[in-house]
Amino acid sequence: MRKIISCFLFFFFLSWPAFLYCTDLPDTSFYRSATIDGPTGLLTIPAATVLDNGYYTLAAHKYLFKGNVGLLPGLELGIRVNAEQYHTELEHEHRVIPHGKFNFLAPSQHPLSGSFGFYDKDLYLSFDKLLVNFYNIYATAGLKLQENGRWRIICGVSKTTARTQFIFDKAGGTYNLGYRLMLSPKIRLEFGLINLQNYKKLNFDNFTFGLNFSELLFKPLLEKWPWSTN
Secondary structure, three states: OHHHHHHHHHHHHHOHHHHHHOOOOOOHHHHHOOOOOOOOEOOOOEOOOOOOOOEEEEEEEOOEEEEEEEEEOOEEEEEEEEOOOOOHHHHHHOOEEEEEEEEEEOOOOOOOEEEEEEEOOEEEEEEEEEEOOOOOEEEEEEEEEOOOOOEEEEEEEEEEOOOEEEEEEEEOOEEEEEEEEEOOOOEEEEEEEOOHHHHHHOOHHHEEEEEEEEEEOOOOOOOOOOOOOO
């Protein structure tokens, strides 16, 4: 466990100079990430934030490879591929996993953002809110309906500066801690400690890291919601 925490702290202090240029307001470039295990959002849970219209994101996290595309305003589609071919415990994950998300509450028109979507055979509903009067923390909460018919509560918070982002999220009984560093508006590094509830048995499998790249893929197909009168 000490080695895992040491690695996490090493990457944290490595990016400490970024705080010299920090600001309190979130940078939307962070929310173009294909996160460590799930659709664009926090760390392991899907947030209501949807990838910008016309943008794509490619990401690699250990043996996981992901791609997201913002097809229309409020609509995001993507896939996740597990490339770890010889890990017996993950045989059931050796396939392409699709996901999609639709944002039905736009933050520009409502007090919060709301989305529903699917991830493999699971369904979810999530809501986001920027707490302007509470240190500009971004909060997410929602429900996830799993394939086995059970509901899981998902929630998380993040704090964003100009070049860094700190993340904590919870999915059911699992707790996760993450950290992102923006190398440029297009490139982000991600580090995470997952399944912290088993902190006494932490090993290298609990430490994860990734690289995200996002860029404009095509000119936005629509500049506003198809059904909007604004």
